[in-house]
Amino acid sequence: MKASTLLSQDDIRSQRLARDQSALDELEAQALDAETAVTSIQAQIVALETSLRAAREWKADVVPRRDALRLSVAAQRSALSPMSTFPKDVLSYIFQHAVRAHDNGRWPEPPYMASYDLSLAKAPYTLARVCTYWRQTALTTPSLWSYVALPNGAMYPAFASHVSLILQRSKAVDLEVLVEYVSSPSSEIFNRMFAAICEHITRW
Structure with a gap:
């Protein structure tokens, strides 16, 4: 077992x-x-x-x-391109008239307030993107860059860079300044941009 x-x-x-x-x-x-x-x-x-x-x-x-x-x-x-045969001063003159063609009536009499003109703000950038010759002409035409605006809703760093660029490229020409704020804003970016514009107050 x-x-x-x-x-x-x-x-x-x-x-x-x-x-x-x-x-x-x-x-x-x-x-x-x-x-x-x-x-x-x-x-x-x-x-x-x-x-x-x-x-x-x-x-x-x-x-x-x-x-x-x-x-x-x-x-x-x-x-x-036919436009490349234009002398720069002639092309610059055309640019200025093209940009300012719709200026009439943008600055109404008080108590009415002007509004931000986006097409005018974008115009010099649009012209400068067409070709190298146009860009060179646009960058050497300070009056194209004379519109400086601080519209509502644009208080961000990229817009501050735009304002700085406008002030630089406009050189010594008179500036067309628009500030859409009615009351004193507390935005640090706005304060910085407004201070930069005020440095050129003699051109207003």
């Missing part, structure tokens, strides 16, 4: 060993497959890194040449 019990325990151990060995064999096979996959992927990564370096070198060579040729083509197109 005792020998029979021992044999049963051995059988149990043998069965467990067989199961564990089978599971181990399966895991060994999976580990080998995983290692093979890692090796293969690493080889692909090395190949891709080599291709990436080559592509970056190609881009570094092509992009500057493309940009230079793009500028050359733009300059040639600009040179062929």
